[in-house]
Amino acid sequence: MEECKIEIKLEDRPGELSRVLDIIAKNGANLFSISHLREQKREGRVPVIIQFQATGKQFGSIEKSLETEGIEITRKSISGAVGQLQLTQEFILIGHVIDTDIRDTIYTVCDRDVMIKSLDISLKSLKAPSSVFAEISAGNAGALESAMERLKKTAKKKGLLLITGIQT
């Protein structure tokens, strides 16, 4: 059993949370805690963090069921062995990301175990520094770590500022 944590955004109306808790319970997971982040309510949706104990298989099934129900998991983490789960890492690159061949930079990260999940680019003007937000996922911690090391080296070589996520 692993300690799992998910963050979801729920409509602020009665019954929404119980839908999610039903899914967690039906999959045999052991619920630890629920935190409503009401102060961060945006566009009628409240972030909710749920911590529970589950096997990797149960976690996968919970994810799938939530997806079916139209509930998006915005963040997730699991302690111990990773199993079938994907680890994710977000980062921002600042500088002349486009001019220094963004495709080459992105390919630095990708390999058999690592893929880009999303990419968001902010380009003020062709001459100004641009910013790229990306999320990558990897099948295991080692692959993720080496991908980030490769990215760090490439960013340094190209004079780009790399900002990664906080450790916790």
Add this chain to the structure above:
Amino acid sequence: MKRVRLLLFGFGVIGRGFAQVLLEKQAHIQKRHGVKIIVVGIGEHNGCLVDENGIDLKAALEVRKQGKWLDTLVQWKKMTSVEMIEAVHADIAVEVVPSDIRTGNPGAELIEASLKNGLHVVSSDKCAIASRFSELRGLASKKNLWLLYEAAAGGGMPLMNLARECIQADRIISMEGILNGTTNYILNKMSKGGMDFETALREAQELGYAEANPTYDIDGIDAAAKAVILANDIMGMEKKFSDVEITGIRGITKEAVQLAKKNGYAIKLIAEIGDGRLSVGPKLVPENHPLNIESNLNAVLFKTDIGKDITIIGRGAGGRETQSAIYSDILRICKSLDL
């Protein structure tokens, strides 16, 4: 009632804050702690104010309020601070001068001279403590004297006291946090106020959060010096300033901050201490993370093996707020003194 004689080095923002708080809190300290604090000397860069019977702090503050220097007072002596340490009988030296991170001076020299002359030392001088940590701690230990510096890392936040007194059985696995309020203010303004870096920095300077030369803040030097102190004091590391991997916030654009925000993150200048490593640099912090704090606040998240996550949020700087830590150190020493 214990009568504790004290030398104060520096009469800038922190030194004057010290005097002001003593005027306000003397009665409270006497009643609650049975200690009367008497400032018998104030050392400045060009001389010292000395009165063995106790300096009139109200008069000294008034002089500075009028834009004049302490040398206009009759107790002013043309002597160096080290000469004052040698000549004036005192129990504790309070060192609050701003020092250079490369040399640790003038603060480190004052701490060294105070310890060599048998004075306990309380310091808020991060550069002096960070640059000569092991040497000064070793000297204090050899002399069997206190050297306390709670105010040097985290200002008004009780970080070292917390680790020492409150989580004594825990093993502290890591610490991470915002140790510089100026950069937090700037990044917040770029995120919430949509300002560019230069405008946010200018506003921070106008409000007095950033110095005219903001290098120490925005290049991460201030946070790195504090990280060295916390790593060495709390986690028993033996790090030097040069061991810290530092990236400042100069290269961060408004567009990058907004892009992070759009994706549910804030960019913060974070000090990370753990796994034998020290770093200071901009990081993506999730919106709901305890370190996503507003304004010019500081915050530190301790990860421990028993208590798990413990977060302290507070004022990391300020002439008044820092006194909370300075007086805590002084009273700790006073309790141990046999006067």
